[in-house]
Amino acid sequence: MKQFALWLSATSPSVYIQEHNTWVIPAIQSIHIVGIALVMGSVLMIDLRILGWAWVDQTLRQTTDRFGPWLTGSLWLLLVTGILMVIGEPVRELVTFSFWMKMALVAIGATVAILFQRALRRHEQRWEDTLAHSRSIKAVAILTFLIWVCIIFLGRLIAYDHVWGSWSPSERQ
Amino acid sequence: MLEWLQQTSLAVHIRDSLFAFPLIESTHVIGLTLVFGTIAIVDLRLLGLASTNRPFQRLADDTLKWTWVAFVLTAVTGTLMFITNASVYFHNMYFRVKIALLCLAALNMLVFEVTTRRGVGQWDRDASAPPLGRVVAALSLVIWIGVIVTGRMIGFTTTRASLAAPAPVEQNLEELLGLPGNE
Numbered sequence: 001m002k003q004f005a006l007w008l009s010a011t012s013p014s015v016y017i018q019e020h021n022t023w024v025i026p027a028i029q030s031i032h033i034v035g036i037a038l039v040m041g042s043v044l045m046i047d048l049r050i051l052g053w054a055w056v057d058q059t060l061r062q063t064t065d066r067f068g069p070w071l072t073g074s075l076w077l078l079l080v081t082g083i084l085m086v087i088g089e090p091v092r093e094l095v096t097f098s099f100w101m102k103m104a105l106v107a108i109g110a111t112v113a114i115l116f117q118r119a120l121r122r123h124e125q126r127w128e129d130t131l132a133h134s135r136s137i138k139a140v141a142i143l144t145f146l147i148w149v150c151i152i153f154l155g156r157l158i159a160y161d162h163v164w165g166s167w168s169p170s171e172r173q
Numbered sequence: 174m175l176e177w178l179q180q181t182s183l184a185v186h187i188r189d190s191l192f193a194f195p196l197i198e199s200t201h202v203i204g205l206t207l208v209f210g211t212i213a214i215v216d217l218r219l220l221g222l223a224s225t226n227r228p229f230q231r232l233a234d235d236t237l238k239w240t241w242v243a244f245v246l247t248a249v250t251g252t253l254m255f256i257t258n259a260s261v262y263f264h265n266m267y268f269r270v271k272i273a274l275l276c277l278a279a280l281n282m283l284v285f286e287v288t289t290r291r292g293v294g295q296w297d298r299d300a301s302a303p304p305l306g307r308v309v310a311a312l313s314l315v316i317w318i319g320v321i322v323t324g325r326m327i328g329f330t331t332t333r334a335s336l337a338a339p340a341p342v343e344q345n346l347e348e349l350l351g352l353p354g355n356e
Contacts, residue, residue: 026329030322033206037321040203041210044239054235058227066224152206153199160195 017088204247219310221301
């Protein structure tokens with residue numbers, strides 16, 4: 001991975017970002033944070049609806065129709081800005097424990113979001129009548145929110161990978 | 174005053190810990206994303222761009238209480254970060270612009286509360302707020318994005334020399350004594 005990161009850092013898009021890093025990196029990071037905010041707002045509202053704490057005058061389908069597209073769109077924005085950050089600072093991103101742990105959780109979080117939206121569309125009545133009230137689905141809603149919280153933690157910790165001690169590849173050399 | 178803040182035992186503890194500052198900063202990001210994420214829901218409703226089928230008052234009741242919870246979390250963690258290096262942050266241009274923008278956001282919200290929101294009964298079910306409400310909403314989005322950008326810039330323009338990962342104590346001792354380190 002270190003080899004790949006070093007190779008990537010010598011490519012022209014990476015060199016461009018490195019040469020303009022005083023504004024390119026903060027700009028991309030700021031857009032990335034705005035994207036995370038839209039994800040957090042959307043996930044919070046869908047989860048609160050499942051818990052019955054908000055949007056109770058709307059059906060689960062109505063709530064998901066409102067936030068689902070914003071959630072999906074923001075995830076694409078995060079993917080694009082995320083890739084740009086990796087291109088701009090390959091070693092800083094790829095040679096960390098936090099980054100790979102974050103990617104694993106992003107895969108889980110995104111899969112849950114996609115499966116949930118698909119299942120709701122297929123079995124709408126069952127979700128509205130019984131599933132949304134079941135304890136296990138409510139537990140999954142809380143768990144999903146916590147996964148996104150952990151993703152933010154790990155994202156910020158990429159800059160402080162030393163907190164993982166010997167788990168961090170950059171500490172091991 | 175700034176010097177005193179930096180010398181408080183709390184500030185010293187955060188500075189000396191390997192974990193405190195990263196964890197406080199991460200919590201700050203969680204808080205601020207929830208603040209912006211929930212405010213955006215309200216602003217987009219005022220602009221008539223999303224949730225137009227829901228009465229404004231209900232949407233605001235569902236959303237803004239979480240904004241305040243998240244704002245308190247963000248303000249507390251922000252203050253904790255500030256005191257670790259108060260004199261540097263205080264003189265940082267981006268920090269000052271960010272505080273000014275936060276004041277503007279508060280003023281913007283006050284304008285909304287004493288004007289458009291007073292007459293919410295007349296437009297609660299309309300697809301968008303009256304013109305002044307829409308201006309406030311657009312300004313709010315711009316100001317908060319400005320807060321995020323300037324906040325990020327603070328991290329790029331202040332050096333936290335004392336926070337850069339210090340070498341583990343044992344290693345320093347070994348170096349001092351001229352002993353061979355662990356590979």
